[in-house]
Amino acid sequence: MTSxxxxxxxxxxxxxxxxALVVVIAVFPFYYAVKTSFTPxxxxxRVELWPTRATLANYLQIFGQRSxxxxxxxxxxxxxxxxxxxxxxxxxxxxxxxxxxxRGRTTVLxxxxxVSMFPQVAVLSGLFEVIRALNLYNNPGGLIxxxxxxxxxxxxxxxxxxxRQLPMELEEAAIMDGxxxxxxxxxxxxxxxxxxxxxxxxxxxxxxxxxxLFALTFTLTDGQxxxxxxxxxxxxxxxYELPWGPIMAASVVVTVPLVILVxxxxxxxxxxxxxxxxxx
Amino acid sequence: xxxxxxxxxNKVFGSTHIIKDVDLAIGAGEFVVFVGPSGCGKSTxxxxxxxxxxxxxxxxxxxxxxxxxxxxxERGVGMVFQSYALYPHMTVYENMAxxxxxxxxxxxxxxxxxxxTARILQLEELxxxxxxxxxxxxxxxxxxxxxMAREPRILLFDEPxxxxxxxxxxQMRNEIARxxxxxxxxxxxxxxxxxxxxxxxxxxxxxxxxRVEQVGSPQELYQRPATKFVAGFIGSPTMNFLPARLLGxxxxxxxxxxxxxxxxxxxxxxxxxxQGAELALGIRPExxxxxxxxxxxxxxxxxxEYLGNEVYVYxxxxxxxxxxxxxxxxxTQWSVxxxxxxxxxxxxxxLFDAHDRALPIGPARAAA
Numbered sequence: 128m129t130s131x132x133x134x135x136x137x138x139x140x141x142x143x144x145x146x147a148l149v150v151v152i153a154v155f156p157f158y159y160a161v162k163t164s165f166t167p168x169x170x171x172x173r174v175e176l177w178p179t180r181a182t183l184a185n186y187l188q189i190f191g192q193r194s195x196x197x198x199x200x201x202x203x204x205x206x207x208x209x210x211x212x213x214x215x216x217x218x219x220x221x222x223x224x225x226x227x228x229x230r231g232r233t234t235v236l237x238x239x240x241x242v243s244m245f246p247q248v249a250v251l252s253g254l255f256e257v258i259r260a261l262n263l264y265n266n267p268g269g270l271i272x273x274x275x276x277x278x279x280x281x282x283x284x285x286x287x288x289x290x291r292q293l294p295m296e297l298e299e300a301a302i303m304d305g306x307x308x309x310x311x312x313x314x315x316x317x318x319x320x321x322x323x324x325x326x327x328x329x330x331x332x333x334x335x336x337x338x339x340l341f342a343l344t345f346t347l348t349d350g351q352x353x354x355x356x357x358x359x360x361x362x363x364x365x366x367y368e369l370p371w372g373p374i375m376a377a378s379v380v381v382t383v384p385l386v387i388l389v390x391x392x393x394x395x396x397x398x399x400x401x402x403x404x405x406x407x
Numbered sequence: 408x409x410x411x412x413x414x415x416x417n418k419v420f421g422s423t424h425i426i427k428d429v430d431l432a433i434g435a436g437e438f439v440v441f442v443g444p445s446g447c448g449k450s451t452x453x454x455x456x457x458x459x460x461x462x463x464x465x466x467x468x469x470x471x472x473x474x475x476x477x478x479x480x481e482r483g484v485g486m487v488f489q490s491y492a493l494y495p496h497m498t499v500y501e502n503m504a505x506x507x508x509x510x511x512x513x514x515x516x517x518x519x520x521x522x523x524t525a526r527i528l529q530l531e532e533l534x535x536x537x538x539x540x541x542x543x544x545x546x547x548x549x550x551x552x553x554x555m556a557r558e559p560r561i562l563l564f565d566e567p568x569x570x571x572x573x574x575x576x577x578q579m580r581n582e583i584a585r586x587x588x589x590x591x592x593x594x595x596x597x598x599x600x601x602x603x604x605x606x607x608x609x610x611x612x613x614x615x616x617x618r619v620e621q622v623g624s625p626q627e628l629y630q631r632p633a634t635k636f637v638a639g640f641i642g643s644p645t646m647n648f649l650p651a652r653l654l655g656x657x658x659x660x661x662x663x664x665x666x667x668x669x670x671x672x673x674x675x676x677x678x679x680x681x682q683g684a685e686l687a688l689g690i691r692p693e694x695x696x697x698x699x700x701x702x703x704x705x706x707x708x709x710x711x712e713y714l715g716n717e718v719y720v721y722x723x724x725x726x727x728x729x730x731x732x733x734x735x736x737x738x739t740q741w742s743v744x745x746x747x748x749x750x751x752x753x754x755x756x757x758l759f760d761a762h763d764r765a766l767p768i769g770p771a772r773a774a775a
Contacts, residue, residue, distance in 0.1 A: 294490060294492060296488040296489070296492035297492045297494070300486070300492040300493075300553070301505075302458075302479055302480075303457065303459075303480070303486045303506070304505050304509055304553070304557075305480030305509045305510055315494055318496040
């Protein structure tokens, strides 16, 4: 073996070691959560990579709680509503911001961007008053409203950028064919914007699904809670016990839908995020 | 099929005045080509007719109806775009049917019209394909089909061939000409390519800086350009211009002198100009005749281009730095470095005044 081949081999080896390192850092915490969720509580604090006695007890326990099932249902309702509303408003707004020439268009876009820079905590108390005034306290509607507010700037920006890249002549062709703006959006632009919609929709879904602060603040009773709060409020047998097993089981349960969604949409996401980077 | 009339049409974008007082009458069934350099406003004028831009001032009528305020779909116009702008997610059939469906046409009629259009454009085999599976020429035909399917009274083309390669362009040019004969509909066509303009048009409209320079048949524009701009724009290679001076004028014509040329007796009516007035002499390359000149006189040949069927001889000008061009059939006796005298054919000489307007042919000669 020549030295050249040798150095090539070590180069490849180093590359794959680096890849392995990245994978371990990314995946190991999740793996350990999964492993913990299958571990009986008596063996929780034994450090091992593989559960010696796997059990479904933790899963049975959380699914035995009505409030947890209710929380999953609430999360699904809230997250899908947020995605739907955000995409509808985002598409129409992006048409206006990307396609219609009007005075102050850039200002509007900058304001939207500025809004998205407020930290959640800063608007929490104000938003709380708004939600109380709208009579949406302790109601999924309050969460849908607040999540939509925080998702929209991103949605509008991404969709506007994407909308701008669609050729002007396409819209003009539709106008010549007698299409109104609404028909142009729904029948011409929408089918071309699926990658962008999948990307923004999924990110909005993940954000709504994982959100904790608003969910904790704007809900009061078990029946209205979403999953992140429900998990945080899982309690053990006594005040001195943190029920790690059920918590991990619940975390795994709520992570799986996201993983599945990402796998389904991953091609779209990639093409959505890189759209416009290369013309084609 | 409908006539179009433009009456003092103006278009202003912010502070730029793009179209200035354009008057134009287009007859029903005519093939009209708007031609001019880029930025002359030809595309804007087309878009004003289409309804994609609003008219700032003036009156636009299609048929006998003023359409200034009508949206495109009510004007009865179809448009073919430079980039085709086909709907990428629809098949060829759906692309052509889209406008008809939006107009709430009965299903059978939609099918009938799309099939009829597809037959004319030979697209029957491709109806189920998506645009990305088509070649450039096929896309071009689909774009025309989409514009035609609604049976508009006027078809508008915005530089439809500029995305095609040279050989396909010639082929599509022929197809468009045949299509016009077959449909007989009014067509307005925008191009910057004077060959397309000359070959397709019944009537050419030359635009420059937002104004109409001249309207006329290809022959008129070539043989009697009204301005120096038109003279230089139409024809390839371009017309030669030589600075000249008016030596005298009478009822029968005028006498003109130019550096390096013998005094010319021309049939132009120069009575309106003072003796000694600065003029420009325009001669097309094929109307220049060369004769041998002694050393130190005449013009020097700086280059000879052999193109197979013809030869371009380039001459060093007396003033300015635009080379003079002479065109003749191959082969040629001339070679680089020789000195030649120019003998323009008085019948084919154009004269332009200081405002670049062409001097008319005198009445005595025009009648003859």
